[in-house]
Amino acid sequence: MSLQQAIDRNLVRYLELIPGTSAFIDARTPGSDMKDNFCIIGAGVAESSRQHVHIRETAGFNIGAAGQPPGIKNSLHSHRTAELFIVFKGLFRFYWGNNGEHEAVLSHGDVISIPTNLFRGFEVVGRDYGFMFSVLGGDDSGGGVTWHPNVIKDSQGYGLYLKADGSLVDTVDGDPIPNTEELMPLLTQDELNTFDNYTTEEMMPFVALRRDYHTISSDFSSSGVKQYALTGHPAAEYDFQVKSADDVSIMAYELSEGASIPAHNRGVKEVLINFDGDTEVCVEQDGEEARLVMTRGDVFSVPEGASYALKNLRGNSFTYSVMGSDLPGKPGCSKGV
Incomplete structure (x- = not known):
């Protein structure tokens, strides 16, 4: 396959x-x-x-x-x-x-x-x-x-x-x-x-109310990117707004028009939920590369071990990342989009 x-x-x-x-x-x-x-x-x-x-x-x-x-x-x-x-x-x-x-x-x-x-x-x-x-x-x-x-x-x-x-x-x-x-x-x-x-x-x-989301220092140097740490363990590297030992964590990325984040992998299972806008996802694994476009409400399970990049195609986009750990590590970036 x-x-x-x-x-x-x-x-x-x-x-x-x-x-x-x-x-x-x-x-x-x-x-x-x-x-x-x-x-x-x-x-x-x-x-x-x-x-x-x-x-x-x-x-x-x-x-x-x-x-x-x-x-x-x-x-x-x-x-x-x-x-x-x-x-x-x-x-x-x-x-x-x-x-x-x-x-x-x-x-x-x-x-x-x-x-x-x-x-x-x-x-x-x-x-x-x-x-x-x-x-x-x-x-x-x-x-x-x-x-x-x-x-x-x-x-x-x-x-x-x-x-x-x-x-x-x-x-x-x-x-x-x-x-x-x-x-x-x-x-x-x-x-x-x-x-x-x-x-x-x-x-x-x-509870993390949308109006109260606060940005954290982004893991990525790309312009036009806001990163939010919403739920995770109190001892995590990130200052999560909701500090709870759930064995899962949630982050979010808000991208202005044309903004992107590079291909990366945190070493944990991730599922993306595209909340607003159109977001292109570029997936890299074992030397292969494949792309898809997520529209509002779409859900994508990132393959185990793969890296992925995000790019906003129009307007503002907002994407949640649900991770299979409440202590997620910093991403390892592979290359730009």
Whole structure:
């Protein structure tokens, strides 16, 4: 397989995303239905075996997305691995705590790294369809989702059953009704008491608002380049705005028209999410070179071991880099674009 063929397989276009509408136990519960769940890189924590996965190969983290109309909720749940969100469009009200008693509203370009062992959910507020990208730590996402017991209770009667192994049974789609002993047991009150809670003030250090992004000294001497360090380990070489030990980190590059950054490799897995503008990506590996153009909302998984360069083709472009380490090293540059 040529390098060009490999990178074409690693590119997922925003306009070609295929949603799943029954990925989770709450997918038909009134008020939580009408959700679109996208598995872009890796199967994430989708409970349905029928969920479409665009790229199955992962390298320490999964990239997914959630899309939903106003008023529709993603119900209270928790994870044992990192869960980070980048809001792409619309307004999302995040709520958390054992009763969902705390909240914050995030919008375009806002990033949140939600602590583990904490119940969280979200809904779209305002008038527009909302869409945001998600990052889940771990190749297997830590064994799936832990649902608040009320979510499982509320889902009864709509044809979806969650088994103890984390798989979803859909009787509307022809699956047989499972036996009671096969079902996921509900958390007890004692188990609920082991989950953490954060006030809104305590949660804000885990949020990087787009309007508050601050530039860092760029790794590249190119003009017209702004670099942002958004989430990463407190001990990292970079001064990340959100300091959290997630095993993943997020940086971003803002390029003015015609600006570029040279081919480089940080020695970790990287996935690029093109947020705004048109960005040309030039990939170098084993003496080969291949190019692609990312438009708004496209996702590209950089091949393991490859170097890549970025060039803005028009207007301003904005590209996130999700990395498979919360302690990313400085890039090794190979050559100019």
